[in-house]
Amino acid sequence: MSAAAPDADDFLAAVGQLQQRDPGLTALEAGLLVAAHADIARDSRTFSRLLDIEHALVLRAVNGLAQREGLLHIEKRDGRTMRTHFTLGEAAAHLFAEDMR
DSSP states (O other): OOSSSOOHHHHHHHHHHHHHHOTTOOHHHHHHHHHHHTTSOSBHHHHHHHHTOOHHHHHHHHHHHHHSTTTEEEEEEOTTTOOEEEEEOHHHHHHHHSOOO
8 A cells, every 4th residue: 555545445455354353443443543554644634635534533533542542642633723643552553463464
């Protein structure tokens, strides 16, 4: 997957595999983790724009992942635009450490 235009089939396959590893993840949450892992998007606005999803829904998912210990770390927030920058947490890294076939 390239940072500019991820292959939709590869992206969706990775999201599905991640949800199998952690059934508690929604498709949106798994998509955020895959996007961060594959360096497709590391902030809420970029993810929202690339996947044509309302920013408010993405922010809700980012905040939910940040509250689940170790999945996502919020690095900074822009108070004006609400753009939230994030990185994978240790627990998410473990999810990706398994072979993603």
